[in-house]
Amino acid sequence: MSQNLIEKIVQKFAVGLDENQLVNSGDIVSIRPAYVMTHDNTGAVIPKFKGIGATKFDNPRQVVHTLDHNIQDKSEANQAKYAKIEAFSKEMGNDFYPAGRGIGHQIMCEEGYAWPGTMVVASDSHSNMYGGLGVLGTPIVRTDAAAIWATGRTWWQIPPVAKVELKGKLQEGVVGKDVIIALCGHFNSDEVLNHMIEFVGDGIAELNIDQRLTIANMTTEWGALGGVFPIDEVAINWLKGRVKFIADRGLAGVPSDVDGDGEHPRLNAGRIAELEKNLASFQPDSDAHYAKELTIDLSTIEPHISGPNHVKTMTSITDMKKRDLKINKAYLVSCVNSRVDDIAEAAEVVRGKKIADGVEFYIAAASDEVQAESEKHGDWQALIEAGATPLPPGCGPCIGLGAGLLEAGEVGISATNRNFKGRMGSKEAEAYLASPAVVAYSAISGKIDFDWEVNTQQIKAEIKTNPKPDKEAGEVAVIKGFPESIEGNLIWCHQDNLNTDGIYPGKYTYVDDFKPEDQAKVVMENYDPEFANMVNEGDILVGGYNFGTGSSREQAATALKHRGIQLVIAGSASQTYSRNALNNGFLVLEVPGLVEYSKEKFGTEKLSVATGIKVKIDFKNSKIVTPEKEFTINPIGTAAQELVVVGGLENWVKSKLGN
Numbered sequence: 001m002s003q004n005l006i007e008k009i010v011q012k013f014a015v016g017l018d019e020n021q022l023v024n025s026g027d028i029v030s031i032r033p034a035y036v037m038t039h040d041n042t043g044a045v046i047p048k049f050k051g052i053g054a055t056k057f058d059n060p061r062q063v064v065h066t067l068d069h070n071i072q073d074k075s076e077a078n079q080a081k082y083a084k085i086e087a088f089s090k091e092m093g094n095d096f097y098p099a100g101r102g103i104g105h106q107i108m109c110e111e112g113y114a115w116p117g118t119m120v121v122a123s124d125s126h127s128n129m130y131g132g133l134g135v136l137g138t139p140i141v142r143t144d145a146a147a148i149w150a151t152g153r154t155w156w157q158i159p160p161v162a163k164v165e166l167k168g169k170l171q172e173g174v175v176g177k178d179v180i181i182a183l184c185g186h187f188n189s190d191e192v193l194n195h196m197i198e199f200v201g202d203g204i205a206e207l208n209i210d211q212r213l214t215i216a217n218m219t220t221e222w223g224a225l226g227g228v229f230p231i232d233e234v235a236i237n238w239l240k241g242r243v244k245f246i247a248d249r250g251l252a253g254v255p256s257d258v259d260g261d262g263e264h265p266r267l268n269a270g271r272i273a274e275l276e277k278n279l280a281s282f283q284p285d286s287d288a289h290y291a292k293e294l295t296i297d298l299s300t301i302e303p304h305i306s307g308p309n310h311v312k313t314m315t316s317i318t319d320m321k322k323r324d325l326k327i328n329k330a331y332l333v334s335c336v337n338s339r340v341d342d343i344a345e346a347a348e349v350v351r352g353k354k355i356a357d358g359v360e361f362y363i364a365a366a367s368d369e370v371q372a373e374s375e376k377h378g379d380w381q382a383l384i385e386a387g388a389t390p391l392p393p394g395c396g397p398c399i400g401l402g403a404g405l406l407e408a409g410e411v412g413i414s415a416t417n418r419n420f421k422g423r424m425g426s427k428e429a430e431a432y433l434a435s436p437a438v439v440a441y442s443a444i445s446g447k448i449d450f451d452w453e454v455n456t457q458q459i460k461a462e463i464k465t466n467p468k469p470d471k472e473a474g475e476v477a478v479i480k481g482f483p484e485s486i487e488g489n490l491i492w493c494h495q496d497n498l499n500t501d502g503i504y505p506g507k508y509t510y511v512d513d514f515k516p517e518d519q520a521k522v523v524m525e526n527y528d529p530e531f532a533n534m535v536n537e538g539d540i541l542v543g544g545y546n547f548g549t550g551s552s553r554e555q556a557a558t559a560l561k562h563r564g565i566q567l568v569i570a571g572s573a574s575q576t577y578s579r580n581a582l583n584n585g586f587l588v589l590e591v592p593g594l595v596e597y598s599k600e601k602f603g604t605e606k607l608s609v610a611t612g613i614k615v616k617i618d619f620k621n622s623k624i625v626t627p628e629k630e631f632t633i634n635p636i637g638t639a640a641q642e643l644v645v646v647g648g649l650e651n652w653v654k655s656k657l658g659n
Helices: 005-013 042-051 076-092 104-110 125-133 142-151 176-186 202-206 209-217 233-249 269-277 317-323 340-350 368-377 379-385 436-445 516-522 555-562 575-583 592-602 638-646 649-658
Strands: 028-031 035-038 063-066 095-097 119-122 136-139 154-157 161-167 196-200 226-228 292-297 304-306 314-316 329-332 360-363 411-414 430-433 461-465 485-492 540-542 568-570 588-590 609-618 623-625 630-632
Touching: 005 028, 005 119, 005 136, 005 196, 005 226, 028 638, 035 104, 035 142, 042 076, 042 142, 063 076, 063 104, 076 095, 104 119, 104 125, 119 125, 125 136, 125 209, 125 226, 136 226, 142 154, 142 649, 154 575, 154 638, 161 202, 176 209, 176 292, 176 304, 176 314, 209 226, 209 233, 209 340, 233 269, 304 317, 314 317, 329 340, 329 436, 340 368, 340 379, 340 436, 360 379, 368 379, 411 436, 485 592, 516 555, 540 592, 555 575, 568 592, 575 588, 575 638, 575 649, 592 609, 592 630, 638 649
Parallel strands: 035 063, 035 119, 063 095, 119 136, 161 196, 161 292, 196 226, 329 360, 329 411, 411 430, 485 540, 540 568, 568 588
Antiparallel strands: 028 154, 292 461, 304 314, 304 430, 485 609, 609 623, 623 630
């Protein structure tokens, strides 16, 4: 079967595959990412790491720690936390970057950890940003981070992949931030939820790396698990520029230059030459499958504003200017839009002008290197001379930490990536997102504004959904302890978007002494009180689409397991729910055909139906057999089997440490 770019990268970083096994969307694989980054939350991963009995890192060179989130907090408690993380990093021998060096995602790019064609993960939702460099960057949870520290790997289910074609040329004054705001605002009905995205099209050549990083970063807000740009001449030239920059600067501050040979351990000419030699291996196959194909004409995009309080609500700057909306605060901060080009764009707008009376304008570079470069060009000084308030390089107001937060009744415009209610301060404030230039212009104008004179037009965009092809699979190797097949009676719960509160009521979530048998008694209580009376141990639950949406409570998965449900089958499932389930040794299968069959046969009048139908799930041959029909399932490979057999990820790690 053919592969797209995402699948080809995963193929290179998957371990334990069967001979000649090609991975595709839907497969659960064991992965050994090139790098794993944790930031301030390193402090929360450490006890998880120690709790599973680990005492050393499988590969210290794989692990990066950065302190970036709460760097303005000089309290004794936070300084003690930072000192503890630094001491732990020194003990483990991994790469460590102290507070003030910059935002972790920016460091990962500047220091060559985010290398084109590799898979790099971080316990932060904006690790998608690495995709701007052709990296499969995607977030993981803290348990995964601990597992990678201890064993070098964790598991990952390859998501469906959407192809997004960027056509045409951007109008003058339109930048990458406008592109991603337009994508989020135009395709705002979860079209790419839990997908990986491949960006293609002739319009990509118009985007420099800073713009690509911005777009990839905010695929998170679009609902995707990552967004990857092709590895092209623009990316190669950026890497060559980094090598030259580092050669001129020297290796000061590079923590893993362990060889002492005067060459950067990651950013060097030899590695670039190797990448160029292998570029063909990163081209998607011509007949690769994409779950969805989206197209947008860049020439029809004008500067847009996102918000208030939601990323997927957008307004063109033309319409926004008519509202005459006064602002109180403006922000040029965060990992998405505080690089050299962003600061230069803002400086060009304010140079020789002053921030409007009553407006506070906060700026923070993505890294100390970015700030130094911006100072060298005079851009940083231009912003300060206009009246901007500088903050240290790192996170801050974007996540509601440090100085300059929005207060009740205030309106803020920001070049950050999120404007959720209460995120940047008071819940009674309004937050809007825009490009650096629009933010800067608004700061001097005193209202959301921009000098935009081009005639506006409707955004031209379209989307196509492709049916998933059946994967031809031979017999799956079944490990000891995992069944070749199981049988069980189907319980039909038709509800689409059945959320975790319906499956496991929130009022029980923080009852610390709630035992497994207690979870079993209350499962599905909010969805259907009759569920408990009809389900028997060994039953198989068939749900609707987007099963397990909502909060991330893992009890919504474990409660069904404790009730005796063998596994869940859904049309589709929340990625977080599926991950929580398998992390606890509980399978969730996505089989839309069986869901449609059940809907046709048993309807949607009753919330739950004990169908009386016994099915056989044949793991060895990847199919489900009912008395009337057969359905294909994704092969359940060794990675998933191991997690089920040992009872989840933590037990899997312990077993590896024991070996």
